[in-house]
């Protein structure tokens with residue numbers, strides 16, 4: 001049990017060390033209406049290249065609660081961009097379908113936002129000065 005506990009502590013420390021706590025930020029799907037292969041995107045720094053496997057493939061997406069997804073037509077944040085708040089987007093407008101090459105997904109750290117594993121039971125932050 002001790003080994004397991006230490007592993008959890010280390011995992012938590014890594015999470016806190018990261019600038020943005022890693023959590024699932026969005027799901028990108030190859031096909032419309034959330035079908036086909038899915039790419040799970042973490043909250044974090046900008047991603048300048050979605051990768052050859054996913055370049056110009058995304059056709060629908062879900063943005064998790066408290067998160068915002070910005071996508072660009074070209075790599076390195078080139079071309080036009082669009083930003084979408086939390087929600088489900090089963091159909092992309094034609095100009096965005098199969099045309100995403102870079103993205104940035106960020107989640108709010110607001111209390112109550114999903115994705116904090118049990119932390120609200122142990123972490124108490126002062127609410128006043």
Ligand SMILES: [Ca+2]
Nearest residue numbers: 030057058059
């Ligand atoms: Ca597609």
